Amino acid sequence: MTARLHHEVLGSAPRLVGFVHGIFGSGANWRSVARAVIAKRPTWGAVLVDLRLHGRSEASEPPHTVAACAADLRALFDQLAGAGTPVEAAVGHSFGGKVVLATDGVAHRFILDASPSPGRDWNAPDNSVRAAWESMHALDRVWPRRDDYVAALIARGHSAPLSAWLAMNLVATEGGLRNRLDLPAVRALLDDYGALELWPRVEDPAAGALHFVVAGKSSAVSDADRARLAAVPHLTLTYLPEAGHWLNLDAPAAVVDALVAGLPA
Secondary structure, three states, X not given: XXXXXXXXXXXXXXXXXXXXXXXXXXXXXXXXXXXXXHHHOOOOEEEEEOOOOOOOOOOOOOOOOHHHHHHHHHHHHHHHXXXXXXXXXXXXXXXXXXXXXXXXXXXXEEEEOOOOOOOOOOOOOOOHHHHXXXXXXXXXXEEOOHHHHHHHHHHXXXXXXXXXXXXHHXXXXXXXXXXXXXXXXXXXXXXXXXXXXXXXXXXXXXXXXXXXXXXXXXXXXXXXXXXXXXXXXXXXXXXXXXXXXXXXXXXXXXXXXXXXXXXXX
16 A cells, blocks of 8 residues: 655746655755755756655554655656656655656656665664664653753764754654654664665666765765766766765765756756
8 A cells, every 4th residue: 555645846847847855854844945846947847745754754564674765756747747847857855766766657766875786784883863863762761851852862972963864853752753754664664674685676777767876975876886887878877976875965166066957947
């Protein structure tokens, strides 16, 4: 069963580019980048999507996998096309990058700092996603103040910007602020993401236009991955040497330029 995905459409152009966030995030994370892109490409609108188990979207039923997320996304895109606004391009960051790769029927795909390879060991000591998940899992679910939650994350060794970003998942409930993430279910998404290989889709010329954007200060895309991507003739590879994994925060202007360059005028 597909999940009904919360989404926000920006602009009134007759075709859309979808923005798909990474794990722990929501479509709103990409609002400023999306607005900048469609300002430079006025024949495009944008749709910001919350994946299942994230933001204001439905959780739906397990199994919670990348393929399930891709089916949710395809159902939303079909709904939008039926209303007269086809989604002809999609941008996916990190976890969302694999979701976009796995989604059929998209003419232009932009994969931001995500590898088609199986992921690194979940238990690796430098796995920042694992560390964030474990901290959220260990902390109380309900908090009196957002600042208290941020401080607790910082005390566990996370940076202030990351802690504040994770705190965006707190929502008002009776008794205080509650983390809306179903962490065991999100863990299932991460486990599937780590096991999944999508190189056959990347290397298939029939897959449509592919644009990979790689952050130079991130280990998400290995040197071997970069060399393999560079050898794919129908693929565009953009390297942002000064950006970390959170490209929309570290190098938003460069990300906008890469997306604008890849979208048909």
